[in-house]
Amino acid sequence: MIVIFLVGVGSFLYGLSSEVIQPDFALFTVSFLFLLGVSQTGVVFTAVLRLVESNWGKPWYRLAELSTLAFFPFAILGFLLIYFFGRDELFYWLDATPEEHLSPWLNYRWLLIRDLGGLLLFYGLAIAYVRKGLRPDVVNDDGAPPIxxxxxxxxxxxxxxxMIGAFIVCNTFLAWDFAMMIIPHWHSTVFPIHYWFGNVFAGTAAMIVIAVVMRNEDGGSKFGPEQIKSLGMLLTGFTLLWLYFFWAQFFVIWFGNLPNETEPIWRQMYGHYSPYFWTMITGCFFVPFVALLFAIVKRSVLAMCIIAFGINLGIWINKYLMIVPVFSPDNRPFDHWIDIALALGLLAGFLATVMILAGRVPKYSAWEMSRKT
Known part of the structure; x- marks a missing residue:
């Protein structure tokens, strides 16, 4: 993992120094936003389950939270790289003419303040939240007086x-600046909800990976049929919610029929990007909705892994379609080795950090698993 991460860093530096090959910042932004959203869901997942006093999800708590903290350095560094090296391309709307009269907060300084501030707010609270839940297990292991x-x-x-509120605020800022503002004169109150719920959808589906890894490590004593089936039931509801938010977003644009809003949507649905669009719909709705109707699917780890992969692929494509078609009518993702190395390097660095953190603290929230609500 470390080697792949270093290759990704090297390819980025090579692209910046090369006059022939330049890194595709739009594509890097897609992978960055996808991993950022999926990883942030870890803390949100545990926060929601604690609020509803769920027992089945407790084996996921610790590793889900660690996955959020593991992306912290990549979240800050990735945003700063995009801001300083890719802003002229991605945030072109900030270079408006004086006649356009942008709002006072639509400038480079306020973009940095609100997005970086949102990230620091979320991760600052996440660190405090995770430490509070970790302390009983760590103190008990040290032999100190019980908490x-x-x-x-x-x-x-x-x-x-x-914690949930901080996640929504942070991702609302990102949805505005990285996706909605790149389409001129487009304003949508539904879009941020569609954006951050897509992150929750993909991140929840990705929880099956934790179950698979830990079942192989400790024989699956903590992740039994109840946990897998309950996760499948949750994903069934999330599938319908994702479609609802997607349709609420799409219907308003279609019914309003304003050219500046419909043109980006038609570009996604028809022509060059049509296969990507329908792959997204298939992975995020058609396959999980039909498959998860059957209890036998929700009890199968292999089937759940396939469904989770389809959902995450669909959400990645969703973010790809939010950004890339605005800048290019015929872009092909990962068309060059630098783009592949950047995406794999970011993923490898994140996974390596998760493994490092998991090796330093208890992998399960034992004190919570011993308590029944």
Whole structure:
């Protein structure tokens, strides 16, 4: 993993120094936003399950939270790289003529403040949230006096809505600046919801990876049929919610029939990008909706892995279609080795950090798993 990450860093530096080959910042932004959203879902996933006092999801808590913290350095560094090296291309709308009269907050300084501030707010709260849930297990391992778990449980319950709110604020800023603003004169109150819920959808589906890894490591003692089936039931509901938000977004644009709004949508649905669009719909709705109707599918780890892969592929394409068609009528993703190396390097660095963190702290929230609600 470390080697692949270093190759990705090297390819990025090579692309910046080369006059012939330049990194595709739009494509790098897609992979960055995808991994950022999927990883941030870890803390949101645990926060939601704590609020509803779920028992089945407790084996996921610790590793889901660590996956969020693992992307912290990549989130800050990735955003700064895009801001300083790719902003002229991606944030072209900030270079408006004086006659266009942009709002005072639509400038480079405020873009940096709100997006970087949103990321720092989310990760600052996430670190505090994870440390609070980790402390009972760490203190018990050190032989120190036991902590009042009832108090910690109540504090986490009260902290969870704040954590979810920070996630929504952070991702709303990103949805505005990285996707909605690149389409001139487009304003949508539904789009940020569609954006951040897509992250939750993909991140929840990706939880099956944790179950597979841990079942192989400890024989699956913590991730039994109940956990896999319950995750499948949750994904069934999320599939319908994703379609609802997608349709709410699409219907308003279609019914309004304003050329500046419909043209980007038609470019996604027809012509060069049509196969990508229908792959997204198939992976995010058709396949999971039909497959998850059957209980036997929700009990199968292999079937759940295939469905989760399709959902994550669909959400990656969703972000690709949000950004790339605006800049290019016929782009092909990963058309050059630099683009592949950048995406794989970012993924490898993230996974390597998850493994490093998982090796330093207990992999399960034992104190919560021992408590039944």
């Amino acid at each position: 009042d778990c009832d108090k910690v449980e109540k504090e986490l319950y009260l902290f969870s809505p704040i």
